Amino acid sequence: MFVRYYEKNYLHFFRNYLTVIQKPFKTIGLGIAFSPNLKANLYEAARLALFFESKLVLIHVGNASEDKLESLKNILNTFKKDNLDYEVIFKPGDPVEVILGASEEKKVDLLVIGAAKREKIFTYYVGSIARQITRKAKCSLLLLINPSIERLPCQHIVVNGLIDPKTEQTIATAFYVGSKLKAEKLTIVEEIKQNEIAVKLNDDKSLRKTTILKERLRNRERSRINHIIEDIPEEFTKDIVIKSQPIFGTQGYSIGHYAQIARADLLIMNAPTKMTFWDRLFPHDIEHILTELPTDVLIIQ
């Protein structure tokens, strides 16, 4: 019954976003600061724009100057032969507001924020800006923890498979990204909440019951994910190894930890549905990942 309910839902969603899948990211935004990381960040964003055949919008919080423009031009010269289409916006003010305002104005679909993981304080700072942006942003968001000038191939993508209306689109986008970046492997992680296991673990008998129940839940999750994958156009799924990994654990946390262990190059998540005061006080879901940033994270709106 459970599965049937979702099937119905999926069909509904499927019709809605089939067009979206074809080209989800038309415009890519990048918030830039003139830091030692600038070159790496620009290279990453430019490469993405070429992969996704999209326009690149560079947003700088601060006043415009010839010097700044010149240095950007110098760096992006390498991509000139590939016909990179880009635009620079200068605007002083509060970083979060400026970036969000410009993104909305330029209809950015994917906002890239770079940070060097080595710089501890900076990661924290970026983490906090990223958190504020994720709470407010209406577009997708990519957090780069280790931008590099040389292209590091993206081999393994981990994507969430939560029971959530947004999940289907997230998984579909993950396959799109995977095929564009030529990833080798895509793992869908289904986090199963502890409270779905009705049996309390006490002794051998309850342990047997829980083990059986867990196996059943695992199968349910697998079949749910398989249904989602069946609906995705074959061109995106045929060249990639697909793995399904059910995990029993804290939602939003386990997937980050898993991505770190599985040495994933990119973690793709649903955008959080609602943020209430309590959600911030007791971190969960995406908040766990933002505080620890296990790898590059892509949050799909």
Next chain:
Amino acid sequence: MSQKKNNIKTFFQALPKNIFSGFVVSLIALPLGLGLAMASEAPPISGVIAAVVGGVLVSILGGSNVTISGPGNGLVGVLLVAISTLGIESAYAAIICSGALLLILGFLRLGKLADFFPSSAIQGMLAAIGLIILGKQFHIMLAHRIKREDTIDYLLEIPFTINDAIHYNNTGLLYAAAAGVISFVIMIFYSKIRNKYLQLIPAPMWIVILSIAFSYYFELVAHQNNPIALEYMISGIPEFSEIIEQIPTIDFSKIDSLPFWTSVLALTLIASIESLLSIKAVDKLDPEKRRSNVNRDLKALGLATIGSGFLGGLNVVTVIARSSVNVNNGGSNRSSNFFHATFLVVFIVLFSSQLQRIPLPALMAILVYTGYKLASPENIRKIFKIGREQLIIFFVTLLVTLKIGLISGIASGVVVTFILHLIINKSFSLFGRNLLKPNVLMFQEDRNYYVSVKHFCSFLNFYKLKAKLDAVPETEDVIVDFSLCKFVDHTVMENLNNYQELFTKRGGHFEVLGLDLHDTDSKHPFALRRLLPVPNVIKKSLTRRQTTIEELAKDYQLSYVSKKERETHFLDSFLFFRVKSINYIYNQLSNKNEAINTFDIEFSEGEFIAKEVVRSTMLHIKLDKSIPEFTLDREGFLEKVYAFAGFKDIPIANHTDFSKRFYLLGEDTKAIQAFFTDEITHFFESNPYYHVESNGHDLLIFGRERLASIKEIKALYDFGKRLQQVVS
């Protein structure tokens, strides 16, 4: 339905064995119950009441399988304070309230409470309790009753008491002190004597029997008064009818005072810690490898404590020594706990007047030994080996417990441990930022369970890891990976070691990864990690026996390894080791293809004061083919007792001499009868006696439960070699 019927059938089949082990346990529970109650300055019978109420209620309602419940030694210190500050009638009220708290803990599923205490702090607290018991009772053991304010004063007084005892003029006191000393000697040397008939009765019961016999000797044979001074005899053991008539009045009037609730809290804390630790330890001994329902046990113990309090008994806890005796004597389900209570009632009904013939010093000798075992220098040495910082935790807890009290003691242990962790890591943020975060991930990869731990893992957040590990059946394979974890403390390492033992014993596999990385990280001096790896102590010089074995090895062209080997899992599947834990094997002699292997072995039976460490020489033969599982031993008195308890000898047709002289046990009667052909039977008939055991593909052979001489090793080896030829 058929499953249920089957359960009932196996229950009744196991009943004789459980009655027998219940009986043996009651033999040790009676003197301990009396002694623990008197050490707490409660009426002696209150300990027995606690054991009876506990035995009945916990066996019916509890969730563990082979544990025994009754008055616990950990509680002596707390009860002593409670009774001396509140008076006995209010102390009963405190006991009842602590029972209610335990019940609530059980309902709130707080069985994990004991995991929040660092293990060195718990060790320190237990050692302090040991010293409290020892310090107080040592003087009574030597018939020198004194009253001091402080526990430490009692300890400092010990040399003076010994001096006084040597110079007693009063023969009554002299006899009393002698009774104490003799009893203490019995407690010490009992475990060192391996005699079947002697071991049938536990040491505390020997003390009781001998002292009653002594008193009867003077009354009936010598027609004299008992020479032991009257004030050092147990008094105030009521007749059974009196116990029921004289239910004590319980005084709840102090319920609004602070000392009352401190006592209640201390009682609850110690009762739950002692019970939870005991249950955990006994689960490891369970031959049927069951998992206890800890929270259900807590509820049952709480209810039993309430009942015991109302009837004038002490707190009921799960006790380790008595439980291990239960396992060693074949107890297989909760009914043995019930029968232990039943036999205690029988003893009190039939022998309550005889019990008054026991001299107090004799009884207290049992407690002094218990106290000594809790605080033995051996424990301190073990802790020192783990690391110096553990010793700090241990001694801070110990001293604060002795000076101030149990709750302050354990609290100081927790605080000191945390401060030391901060110092070792030189970072507060590691703990501060990650304490509340989930840090454990578990998922199934192929057939394995993979567990990864992040940030830090110490007593503060071990419960998170434990919750995951508990969800894995012990027959599976688990890999715990600490490579993302910056700090792992001693408590965690020790608990992981326990898991490792449990998994290997039950056929699973438990591996810890990623800690070798920590060695390169100079920030963490990981003394705490020393616990897991196999310690291979290579001694430089060989003993004379070892050099002779070395010569023998050359002579017989065998290979000889003298060092201690802790990888002994090939022995786990033998029935003989089911309720024993193997420490290590050493002095291994093996032939070229390692099919025949003799070795010295150290293993232990039981836990705590019932613990006996045994060294023996054994022979292990790997067979090329499968044979039925069986045990073959000499026919004797003990076996007849066991036969009464449910085992059956398998007769071999046409070999009455063999059947008469040997005792053959096994499940698959037909296969065993087919296996014992004329040739094999004749081999056993015409050769010396050995204990021979088969686990299906290997044979284990040994003579006595002690190390063999060189000659005996030769004989054993020869026997094994010929047996291998006959069998294959």
